[in-house]
Every structure is written in C-alpha cells, then in structure tokens.
Amino acid sequence: MATQHSTSISNRPTHRIFSVNGEGDNASWTEIGAAWPNKDGLGFSISCNALPLGGRMVMRAIAADAQEGGDA
Numbered sequence: 001m002a003t004q005h006s007t008s009i010s011n012r013p014t015h016r017i018f019s020v021n022g023e024g025d026n027a028s029w030t031e032i033g034a035a036w037p038n039k040d041g042l043g044f045s046i047s048c049n050a051l052p053l054g055g056r057m058v059m060r061a062i063a064a065d066a067q068e069g070g071d072a
Contacts, residue, residue, distance in 0.1 A: 016035075016060055017048060018057070032050045033047050035047070
C-alpha cells in the first residue's frame with residue numbers, strides 16, 4: 001500500500017510541459033501540456049496537446065504567483 005503524503009493535492013496543474021529545440025539562448029520553448037501530482041504524491045498525471053518529433057521534453061514547475069491567479 002502506498003504511503004499518503006500530508007501535502008494538499010490540487011487538481012490544478014503544478015507543472016508545464018514544453019518541447020525544447022536547440023540549446024542555451026538559441027533554444028525554442030513551446031508549451032505542449034501540463035502535469036499535476038497523483039493523489040498518493042508518488043507520481044504525476046500528464047496531459048499533452050502535442051508530442052515533439054525532435055528535441056526534448058522539459059517539465060517545469062509553475063511559479064507560485066501564476067498559480068494564485070496570474071496567467072497559468
């Protein structure tokens with residue numbers, strides 16, 4: 001049985017998923033989805049609107065100010 005974590009789990013995304021092509025200042029970042037923690041806190045549910053054919057996928061935490069009512 002998985003251990004329940006005491007942190008509050010929301011159904012709002014906590015991370016954004018990006019397709020990244022290139023490196024450094026020349027990299028192109030395109031938002032392609034979102035992720036949020038599973039109820040047991042041991043993984044994430046991921047929803048993607050697209051998948052990259054090349055490059056890489058990056059998951060980044062959404063800034064706290066964006067979650068509290070700013071642009072999410």
